[in-house]
Amino acid sequence: MKRAIHGHKKPHPNTAVSLWNIGYLHHMQKNLNEAAKFLKQSLDMLRILHVRNSLHPHIMCVLSALAEVYEDQRRRDEALGNLERDTETDETSDDDLSNRTI
Numbered sequence: 091m092k093r094a095i096h097g098h099k100k101p102h103p104n105t106a107v108s109l110w111n112i113g114y115l116h117h118m119q120k121n122l123n124e125a126a127k128f129l130k131q132s133l134d135m136l137r138i139l140h141v142r143n144s145l146h147p148h149i150m151c152v153l154s155a156l157a158e159v160y161e162d163q164r165r166r167d168e169a170l171g172n173l174e175r176d177t178e179t180d181e182t183s184d185d186d187l188s189n190r191t192i
Contacts, residue, residue: 106135110152117155122163129156 113128133152140146153172160169 101135101138103139106132106139106148109135110148110155113152113159114155117159117162120162122159125159126156126163129159 109128109132113125113132116122116125116128129152133149133156136146136149136152137144140149143149157169157172160166160172
């Protein structure tokens with residue numbers, strides 16, 4: 091529904107959160123492949139929306155949820171790799187921190 095309203099290809103925060111929630115529900119139902127699919131879509135959209143803030147709390151939450159799915163799938167190396175890559179030092183300087191959105 092939200093994709094129909096906001097456009098299928100256009101990133102929107104509400105769509106990203108909806109995808110995240112659907113991924114979470116699939117994870118709770120043990121539909122791990124579907125969970126990973128929706129969480130990755132959410133993550134991709136959030137990375138576009140927060141391109142200047144790779145440490146945005148929503149990105150970190152989705153990464154954590156995706157890591158849990160990968161852990162349940164016994165894909166530990168992939169889970170750890172995603173978390174390490176995305177939590178490395180952000181490329182923006184400390185001066186830019188006051189301009190970040192949350």
